[in-house]
Amino acid sequence: xxxxxxxxxxxxxxxxxxxxxxxxxxxxxxxxxxxxxxxxxxxxxxxxxxxxxxxxxxxxxxxxxxxxxxxxxxxxxxxxxxxxxxxxxxxxxxxxxxxxxxxxxxxxxxxxxxxxxxxxxxxxxxxxxxxxxxxxxxxxxxxxxxxxxxxxxxxxxxxxxxxxxxxxxxxxxxxxxxxxxxxxxxxxxxxxxxxxxxxxxxxxxxxxxxx
Amino acid sequence: xxxxxxxxxxxxxxxxxxxxxxxxxxxxxxxxxxxxxxxxxxxxxxxxxxxxxxxxxxxxxxxxxxxxxxxxxxxxxxxxxxxxxxxxxxxxxxxxxxxxxxxxxxxxxxxxxxxxxxxxxxxxxxxxxxxxxxxxxxxxxxxxxxxxxxxxxxxxxxxxxxxxxxxxxxxxxxxxxxxxxxxxxxxxxxxxxxxxxxxxxxxxxxxxxxxxxxxxxxxxxxxxxxxxxxxxxxxxxxxxxxxxx
Ligand SMILES: Nc1ncnc2c1ncn2[C@@H]1O[C@H](COP(=O)(O)OP(=O)(O)OP(=O)(O)O)[C@@H](O)[C@H]1O
Ligand SMILES: [Mg+2]
Numbered sequence: 010x011x012x013x014x015x016x017x018x019x020x021x022x023x024x025x026x027x028x029x030x031x032x033x034x035x036x037x038x039x040x041x042x043x044x045x046x047x048x049x050x051x052x053x054x055x056x057x058x059x060x061x062x063x064x065x066x067x068x069x070x071x072x073x074x075x076x077x078x079x080x081x082x083x084x085x086x087x088x089x090x091x092x093x094x095x096x097x098x099x100x101x102x103x104x105x106x107x108x109x110x111x112x113x114x115x116x117x118x119x120x121x122x123x124x125x126x127x128x129x130x131x132x133x134x135x136x137x138x139x140x141x142x143x144x145x146x147x148x149x150x151x152x153x154x155x156x157x158x159x160x161x162x163x164x165x166x167x168x169x170x171x172x173x174x175x176x177x178x179x180x181x182x183x184x185x186x187x188x189x190x191x192x193x194x195x196x197x198x199x200x201x202x203x204x205x206x207x208x209x210x211x212x213x214x215x216x217x218x219x220x
Numbered sequence: 221x222x223x224x225x226x227x228x229x230x231x232x233x234x235x236x237x238x239x240x241x242x243x244x245x246x247x248x249x250x251x252x253x254x255x256x257x258x259x260x261x262x263x264x265x266x267x268x269x270x271x272x273x274x275x276x277x278x279x280x281x282x283x284x285x286x287x288x289x290x291x292x293x294x295x296x297x298x299x300x301x302x303x304x305x306x307x308x309x310x311x312x313x314x315x316x317x318x319x320x321x322x323x324x325x326x327x328x329x330x331x332x333x334x335x336x337x338x339x340x341x342x343x344x345x346x347x348x349x350x351x352x353x354x355x356x357x358x359x360x361x362x363x364x365x366x367x368x369x370x371x372x373x374x375x376x377x378x379x380x381x382x383x384x385x386x387x388x389x390x391x392x393x394x395x396x397x398x399x400x401x402x403x404x405x406x407x408x409x410x411x412x413x414x415x416x417x418x419x420x421x422x423x424x425x426x427x428x429x430x431x432x433x434x435x436x437x438x439x440x441x442x443x444x445x446x447x448x449x450x451x452x453x454x455x456x457x458x459x460x461x462x463x464x465x
Binding site: 123128129130131132133140141144148 | 270272294295298299302303305307308309310311312313314322323326327328368371372375
């Protein structure tokens with residue numbers, strides 16, 4: 010194991026860097042998109058609700074790999090993109106559908122009196138959302154959001170299928186040249202833990218801090 | 221000039237006819253108490269005044285704007301018409317001071333130092349000068365309601381709506397809240413519409429009492445006249461029920 014790590018340190022590190030980069034970008038994107046679609050699901054406007062519903066149902070009911078392949082094979086003919094880009098977009102869209110559902114549940118869990126009080130107080134719907142409802146909704150859904158984030162990091166391994174040069178891709182390459190499959194994937198697993206464990210710890214800390 | 225005027229207002233929830241042919245005029249500065257049995261439409265009526273409920277027919281003029289008209293900007297009405305709820309609806313994620321200062325900051329663009337000065341003065345007025353940095357969950361029901369009143373007053377509204385402001389409170393808290401409301405009613409510019417079961421408050425403070433049943437206004441009379449000699453048999457019956465327990 011130590012041998013594999015020493016002999017291929019630069020590949021592992023570069024794969025780790027790509028996985029981290031792709032995860033961070035996809036996390037931010039999916040959080041923004043997920044929040045937007047969650048809000049669209051609760052606005053009075055029916056058209057917005059229908060659009061959000063369609064978006065969410067599409068992206069959460071198709072395998073991530075299919076979404077990623079669609080960008081890597083089809084969309085790339087119109088907008089040329091690397092495997093990393095296609096994989097990161099796929100990851101962001103796929104995860105955003107789950108985050109939208111999570112955040113929506115949070116919004117619905119906030120007492121409706123909060124929105125009503127804010128509107129009666131003169132705030133617009135958007136101001137009430139921004140200052141009153143969303144902060145309370147996010148606080149409620151920190152634990153399930155943490156799960157989504159951790160899933161996102163692990164799911165970034167789909168980049169390996171579209172030549173994304175991520176951790177999983179590097180692991181596959183190293184395993185196929187060294188034939189030391191077991192040790193290679195143990196190292197890969199440890200590198201994933203380096204991202205997911207602190208993330209999981211941080212979400213717990215946030216949950217406690219905001220409680 | 222009437223602050224609030226209902227002209228033949230109709231309200232439906234689906235097929236259910238919640239308000240029938242409401243005609244009601246409340247002058248600027250008046251204090252009006254709205255009473256009636258449960259389900260008679262009191263909350264529905266008061267909530268139409270700041271657009272929390274829409275109306276389906278007639279005209280509802282509040283501060284010179286018609287709420288029956290879909291184009292009317294509700295936010296402009298709500299700047300001038302505050303509301304106090306049975307369950308307070310304080311912002312749970314904000315301190316007491318932030319609760320009071322948020323809408324003036326966002327909606328009226330009031331500057332920070334003035335905003336803070338007004339908020340502190342209002343907290344003192346409702347007897348909670350030392351609670352500015354508390355969160356709602358740290359307050360008793362009576363304290364929450366007084367903060368909610370201060371929050372409404374911070375917008376310097378022309379009218380205030382109260383929907384059963386003391387119904388969720390322990391008996392020993394009710395007096396404090398009613399005293400604050402009596403204080404506000406003394407301000408001759410403030411228009412108040414109050415749904416309450418506190419008949420003592422109605423007798424003492426209201427200029428007029430409106431009695432509703434089944435979505436209709438059955439009686440609209442000066443307070444003294446209403447309590448001494450209600451005309452409608454339903455109102456008589458209702459009064460004997462609420463006064464005898
Ligand atoms: N959102 C709604 N959808 C359907 N029906 C409603 C809705 N809100 C109120 N109603 C109905 O309208 C009628 C009047 O309700 P409202 O809440 O105005 O009564 P109220 O006089 O305030 O009663 P209470 O003293 O119990 O608060 C009731 O029959 C109620 O069931
Ligand atoms: Mg009611």
